[in-house]
Amino acid sequence: MHSSNGHSRAREGGSDRSDPVEAPDSVRYDDPWYDALASGWGEADDAPAAVPQARAERADGATAADVYLEVQRSAAFQEVRSRYRRFVVPAVIGFLAWYVGYVVTATSAPGLMAQPVAGAVNVAMLAGLGQFLTTFLLTWAYARHARLHRDRAALELRWDTQELTRGVRGGRS
Numbered sequence: 001m002h003s004s005n006g007h008s009r010a011r012e013g014g015s016d017r018s019d020p021v022e023a024p025d026s027v028r029y030d031d032p033w034y035d036a037l038a039s040g041w042g043e044a045d046d047a048p049a050a051v052p053q054a055r056a057e058r059a060d061g062a063t064a065a066d067v068y069l070e071v072q073r074s075a076a077f078q079e080v081r082s083r084y085r086r087f088v089v090p091a092v093i094g095f096l097a098w099y100v101g102y103v104v105t106a107t108s109a110p111g112l113m114a115q116p117v118a119g120a121v122n123v124a125m126l127a128g129l130g131q132f133l134t135t136f137l138l139t140w141a142y143a144r145h146a147r148l149h150r151d152r153a154a155l156e157l158r159w160d161t162q163e164l165t166r167g168v169r170g171g172r173s
Contacts (some may be wrong), residue, residue, distance in 0.1 A: 071164070074157075076157055083153075087142065102128070
């Protein structure tokens with residue numbers, strides 16, 4: 001059986017050299033998991049799925065794991081994580097406080113929550129609808145913050161990491 005990139009899928013994890021001949025200037029997609037079968041898809045019930053071999057090492061001994069650790073320790077990565085935490089931690093604390101406050105008030109002060117505001121609408125109904133509203137507002141604020149403050153830097157980090165790991169694999173893409 002052939003995968004979408006034209007390479008054969010071998011059941012035992014070995015390579016099948018009946019691959020079509022590639023043009024010299026074509027780009028080969030060299031991902032060890034690309035041709036691996038998903039769990040439960042076409043595997044024998046008693047045979048475990050073959051795990052692809054680890055990436056090759058560079059001449060200086062660096063592996064892809066070393067590249068990822070280097071990126072994780074970089075100032076750019078730490079800045080992206082810091083921006084993420086500066087938004088998420090206060091947002092989560094604020095939202096959880098608002099939610100717990102709503103639940104505690106509903107159980108400990110039912111008289112307050114039963115106060116009518118307009119017709120059949122009472123404080124509890126407004127606070128409950130406020131929970132939905134704040135969920136949507138928080139989602140919008142998170143997406144906006146990510147787009148304005150983190151996405152570009154994270155995309156640059158991703159690109160740099162891919163370039164570095166491409167170097168680990170010996171220049172193959």
